[in-house]
Amino acid sequence: MSSIDTADLIRELHRRGAHRVALQLPEGLKRQGAGLALDLKKAGFSVILSGDPCYGACDLAISALAEADVLVHIGHTPVEVHPDVICLPFEQDFDLSSLDRALPLLQEQRIGLVTTVQHAHLLPAAVRYLADHGIEAVTRDGSGRTPAAGQVLGCTYRAARIEGVNEILYIGTGLFHPIGVQLATNKRVIALDPFMQKADVVDSSRLLRRRFGLIERAKQAESFGILLSTKSGQRRAAMAERLASLDDRAVIVTLQEVSPDALVNLGFGCYVNTACPRIAYDDQVRFPVPVITPEEFEIVCGRRTWDDYLVDEIP
Template sequence: MIPISDLIEQLRSRGARRVALQFPAGLAREAPGTSAALRDAGFEVIVSGDACYGGCDLALDALAYADVLVHFGHAPVEERPDVVYEPVRIDFDLSVLESVVPLLKARRIGLVTTIQHVHLLDGVAAFLREHGVEAVVAAGDGRTPVPGQVLGCNFAAARATGADEILFVGTGVFHPIGIRLSTRARVVALDPFTGQAGVVDADRLVRRRAALMEKARDAANYGIILSSRSGQRRLDLARRLVGLSEKAFLVVMREVSPDALLDLGFEAYVNTACPRLAYDDQVRFPVPVLAPPEFEILCGARSLDDYTIDEYLAP
């Protein structure tokens, strides 16, 4: 899964002797084998054991013990000379696309996926072309450097297609729902491993979030969460949100946890850290945690009709 020989060549070309390794949860079990291979190649190896939430969450502390940090599983979000990004490619059988063709209404669609599958997009587009569908793959912004790549917090590549219908190839429901809210396009999602395909409905999420906004409306105070993680820090946004309400105060956090929010005592929070926290983890939080566009709606700075998903876009 991990191209060790290519990685060794990269590290040697940089003159690295001590190497720190960082793995997301899905690749963490690759740590022992990768460490052994690099040590056999002559490198001193240290593994970051902290949780990793994406390419935005670099284990920069580990660089105190190493010349280079190797971050596995994600494309670059922030470029640094002392960080090597090693995205992991995951293949699937293109015949799985047979199940999605009948669901596509447009003859010209946008095509997006996650970094694990972007190397297959040319093949996916060719398959669709054979079935009478033109697939447009577009570049996103600086946080999604590979054409056709979307993140759970960035759907710029989907918007850039300009298509009224978009096909997302990947697992999970969050990415396609985000694409739907971000683009207003008709979105079809295909799980390339199960072959399950369907049209995405974001209404349930919007209803849930609207109820949460109402719950937070009469809060006596709001903590505006600012992340101290290097790739999740949106200081300008956090300051702007504080300026929308006299009841809002800036709160700097590295780990946004239920206990920490409870201990701080604010009646509601607004999350400017990883956008997915507000959506994925709300059931764990003791009080409402709003996304920035939702707080803007509460403060009258945005209309409810202009509801959208929170994204972390390149400057």
């Protein structure tokens, strides 16, 4: 795993005239927090390390920032502009030869290419590597919540919507993002894990069957809690208000952390998630009742048909 280079960060902190620095790292990088904090202390800064869970740049440690001049958020590109926050992406290299694993599965000579932020710096090299093997790989320029070219998030698949391609290669670990790419684009998707040296054709049908079952269960609910996040990067207040207006049994519920215990204590028969989309898709097995997406709630309320199913995204 790559390490965090502090040299540029220290220069930026000095340029800003910062004295007291708050650090925030996502779960996969938290073990590097102690070393980074000590490096900054040696450079003359006073440091606070946020120990709360962090799920992305949409989940800034604002409480820690209240005790510091600057918040340094590690691992993600910014999803919202904040003058006192420095987002420091975490770059993770992989062996370009791992692309060989995907080549036999590709059916098109012109494909889309996407990845997560930690690998985005390698996409130009990946494009060249694929070109040497007869594949034209196209990336879409970054914008908004995904400023890096070819970058997708669990809540945003704009970079995967590439005109003129029928097949997309996703580079990264896990299946959540490539399944999201397939649902968002209706394209054929190949998922390449460059560390496991494994490539697979993505099949979202199993997820869709589970989601259909949840929608049918949700139709039997006597009450609906519309979950509204208090995290600024996940707060979709207008959407929550609109969804609550669709059914007289719906009530808006504000939460900082969406947890199984919190939902049990609130006692609704079904919850509609307007916070991070991954909560509904990734964490459903943890919840005692259906947790559905806004688009799925529209199906429950008869405002959308199953044939018009859409993946939940935050634009």
